[in-house]
Amino acid sequence: MNHEEDNEPIRRSEADPAPTGPVPADPGGDVVDLDKARAARGESPDSPTAAPNPTGRESGDQSADPKPTESADSEVDESGDERPVMVDGPALSGPGLMEGVRGAERLPILAPWLKSLPEFITAMGWLLGYIWHTFAFHAIRTPFVYAPKLAARAPRGVLNALVSTGRWAADTEGEPLRQAAASHERAEEYLKLSRQRDRRVRLRGALTILGTIVTLILALYLAFGASLRVQVVAAAVAVVGFGILGAPADKPLSSRAVIKTQVQKLTSDIVIKAMASIGIGQIASAVAKGQDGIKFVSPVTREGPGWRADIDLPLGVTVADVVDRRSRLASGLRRPLGCVWPDADPNEHEGRLILWVGDRDLSKTGNVVWPLEKHGQHDMFRPIPFGQDPRGRGKAVPMIQHNVLVGSLPGQGKTSAIRVLACGAALDPTVELWIHENKGTGDLDSLECVSHRFVSGIDDDSIKYAADSLKLLRAEVMRRAGVIKKLPKDLCPDKRITRDIANKRSLKLWPLVGIFDECQNLFAHPKYGKQAGEDAEFVIKLGRALGVILILATQRPDKESLPTGISGNVSIRFCLKVAGQTENDMILGTSAYKNGIRATIFRPEVDAGNGYLAGAGPTPSVVRVAYLDDPAATRIGQRARKLREALGSLSGHALGESPEQASGPSYDLLADVLAVVPGSEERVWNERVAARLGELRPEVYAGWKGENVTSALKPHGVSTQGVAGTTDDGNRTTRRGIVRADVAKAIAERDGNPGAA
Template sequence: MNQDHELIESTPVVVEDRRPEAPPDVVPGTTLGSTDLPPRPFDRRPIVPTWIRDARQRKAFVRWLAAYAWHTSAFHTVRLPKYLARIVLQAPLGAGRAIAALFRWVTDAEGRPLRLSAIERGDVTGYMSLSRQRNNRVRLRLTTTASLAACAVSALGVAGVLWPRLSWAVLALMVALAGWHGRRENRPFLDPAVVVQRARKLTPDLVTHAFQAAGLGKEDNPVTFPRPICRDGDGWLALVDLPYGRKAADALKKHQDIAAALDVDEVQVFLDRIRGEGGSARRVALWVADVDVFAQKPAVTALAKADQVDFWKGFRFGQDARKRPVRLAMVWSSLLVGAIPRMGKTFAARLPAAAAALDPWVQLFVFDGKGGKDWQPFELVAHRYGSGARTAVVEHLVHVLHELVEDMNDRYERLRELPNDLCPEGKLTPAIARNKQLGMPLRLVCVDEVQRYLEHPDHGKTVLELLTDLVKVGPAVGIMLVLATQKPDAKVMPDSLRGQLGIRFAMKVMNWQSSDTILGAGAYPDLDASKLLRAHKGVGILLGSDDGALTEFGGQIIRTDLMDLPTLQKICERGRELRITAGTLSGVADGGDYIVEHPAPRLLDDVLAVFTEDEARLWSETVIARLAEANPDAYDGWSPTDLATCLKPYGVTTGQVWGQTPDGRGANRRGISREAVLEALAAGCD
């Protein structure tokens, strides 16, 4: 696309299919011979090119043309002094070339080899004939040249008297023509305004060569093109039919080989299956971008300007490499987002929650295992909210999941009793969900860094069981889950939970095993998130694995829309206003406080409490055992080293303490004295 001397044509020529076609008299349904090919359905080419009819492509072309024209004109305008100097320096050479050419023409230099040949052959008659012809031609050309020169000089003389400035214009024109004629043939006269890309234009010959180099065709059996190669957005689009017998899946596996044959980076090459009525098991769409599209600035989420969202109809999640919007429908399904840290995992997981925030009939349940500010704006709209992985939050999550499971079971019972005209498919409907009397709104449960809850020593197993129960049968009654993790490990998130999540979004991971954990077993090698670049923030493979519409597209490489914290704050504020207007503000957003915080223990007081009045010193192991028995939530799992580390800031140190073992024997072990604890308490009070 980036050329300063050539504008790109929008409709290149189609490569002709050189393979034999099916006989015209073959009746559909009859058996063909072994050498005959099955007939293809009639495919009409559009009367008006696609890029003219499509507003997005039309705007992209106009933007490119305007930017191209502005940059090229500005580039050459700045270099006008250089071009003028080049013309002046090359003018003498050009003038010499012009005079030499005129001299050769006037003297009939082109006929000299014929005359010399006649002399060598001794052909007197032929030579005399050629000489007379040469004399007549030279006389005519010399007379014509002299006459034209005299007329030109006379005209210039008269014009110089009448218009004095005209002589300078004529002189400048002659110098310019001489300079242009004296230019070097191995170097362009004008400097290129842009860097020439190696694959600036996708042609049928180039694509055919690339597929042959990848082992997907031969010279006597090449790929063919059902439609012309054309511009599509910021790249070239080619529909390619592989040779009969070769599958489209074979081409997808040769992605890197095709990119190498096209001499571009594989991040600029995209291959997709063409399914349905206009597709074939051997047809693929090859799109080659002009630049690395995912290295450009991401699009800001459309939710930032949306007044309200109907969560039943889905929402924009991001866009693919060709800048086509990708919508996500969460109703009837659940989402798993997995990636290594700092790849945009939380940003992606927040998009469904933000869309739900703009639908006042959706209840939000948000738990952030990491803590911090990433999900804090959702406190304005969330029905339940928890941040961090401390014991009180984990206990609250377990309680909420129990409530959701009970509500899920109750919904099935109540849906069974509703009339068929109100509940025609036995599932939740928009009318039912928005009926306050029925009390069955859509519920979206978002759990970021879910592995922190699943790995909890006391409640992890319970959290796993409850999440699995919800994800299996909850979507049909309007309870959906969004789980995000930076640890896509089969041990942390077993297949009993992971395998039930209908939508998967895998961003950059470290290896193909982690990619398979997120996308599902068998996704590799066709889909491998470990090949994504670290520089591509927010880019991942989106895959639908349930019966939703997303499943038909297969794995798509997309980039999520950008939604930073200020934008999210405004969205949640708008969502709060919508809930207040609709009368659906509830839970935490309505002022409820459901997390029971355990008071932080006062270590010195607790340590002093384990001493009896007649005990002056105790072993550290005895102290931590009594602490764990009195307050297991705070001290369970402590070691003598932990006790010594925590007491050191208070000035209490451990030393050798004499005591008796359970069998009555005496021994010296590390311990603390009651007097040291009392002194530390007194110092703290002072």
């Protein structure tokens, strides 16, 4: 109870003038005018009619802060007097009945695994596997374990059958009742029970004799008149029947084919105690006072292979605060760390916690099977199956209009993640693959047979090959931009690659996927790294809508080996175990660690293959990536090659062409600009530069406009400006253009010779 608020009218009345009229004296205390005390609550402290306040505080408030529920402003009425206007209305307002119903969450009619074909196939596969395992387990034990047990127990079963039949015929089950009636001298009840027994014994005795005669006749027939097959079947039935009757109650015939893991049910009491133990003051203090400290939005329910609890945290507590204490929460729940996964609800406020507690540690659930490992092909315009979350739900990665960044410490499953994405791209025969494995261990050699460009190595030549690929990708992005611009609106209304456009082989706008594993060796290279970083940033920014996709993987995510222009513009990120906050935010994005998305929680080696996937869904989620070993990837590569052979889309390295033949035309944009802009021409319009470049290298610059020159020179630090000039018809005007000296300066700085400019 708040005694300060209860005494508020009394304190207000002490400051009010004395009431008019006679008031009876009370030696025990002051007399309070209740009407004035109530009216004082509605008065503004600044009103002329307000009572004096010698303490300097608001009337009726013993704290320095005003009561938020009594906020008021003033306005002048018709008489010129100032009257208070309440800011907060006296009644709560909110959505009506229909608005509340419309905004209510509708639970799915069908379970998620019934609406997803991959999840349905996985579930049915598990069910069939379970049935087959159980059948095979018992079938192999029937002749060698179960049959000898039944034969050994059959004699005891015969004895049990005879004893049970005799007890039934003699009505022994009623004997305790008759004895009880006799011992308590209830004669009438005893006589009724005795007469009932006599009737039962006569009937049951006759049936027993008749059954014995029939049994003897049947036994004699089976022994002397039946065929051998019938005798064997009858003997088997007798052994099974009497063996079951002779089985001890504490020794079952068969053992279990599958032993269920005994896991304690998750209850609200367990969750409350665990949440109170993780060190959040608001929760701990509330529980200490006998309260819950948290609010359960819905009952704790079973979801997948675990339990789910939807919780509203106290005011001011966020999901990130709980994620930061995940290990303490696991200790409070008495579960392994890999079973406890606190997560945010993307459809609710920041204090809504979804606590999912699995039956088994995620790292001990075994390898995730990739749905496309053994059969099928893929459409690149659909997400690539990638793995599973802790709840067993499939997770996929969209590729079109995205770029992907994968990072982790060595040995945590980074290459496996790259291999899954590469195999998914390879199984679309329209995709052109450029693979660069700059570790030199041959992890992606299985897809060499379908790659347009391919290199595996860490030497300077391999690094140069990868850098050349980025330069070529940059030129390809420019070419595609020109082609897209010329396409009619009915074919390409959104100015981006679609499935229909990609299928038109004459346009050469099929998806192009460039994979750069261990890209830190490329971007940190003293000779090729800077230009490679600029080219990669250009491709990432502009190639997204043009079907050019980069997949980058690194084990050293810092600004030297992974330029911020690249890490800041990648849309999909997968981060496995990393060492600290800096590396975490380099992969998952700025403030990811602060927001509770922390790949530092994964245990080295134990959680290999587990990581945070961001950008592929509404919120980042933990995913266990599917596992493909090298033999499986090799089989996928051969299947992908057959698909390409049938479509006729094999090219470049896959056909044995040399890098020069496969790479197409190469160019140096800055040098070409200087070549078409003579030294006597200090400033020139961009549209004239584009026209001259088209004449110089039509295979590269055909279709370029002035805006293409602007966007192409911007990454090199060459900006455009207003340039005055004369048109072909002799009129003077100002248009966007460049200064030749700026281009020369950019070349000098790039080549490490700034004095040459």
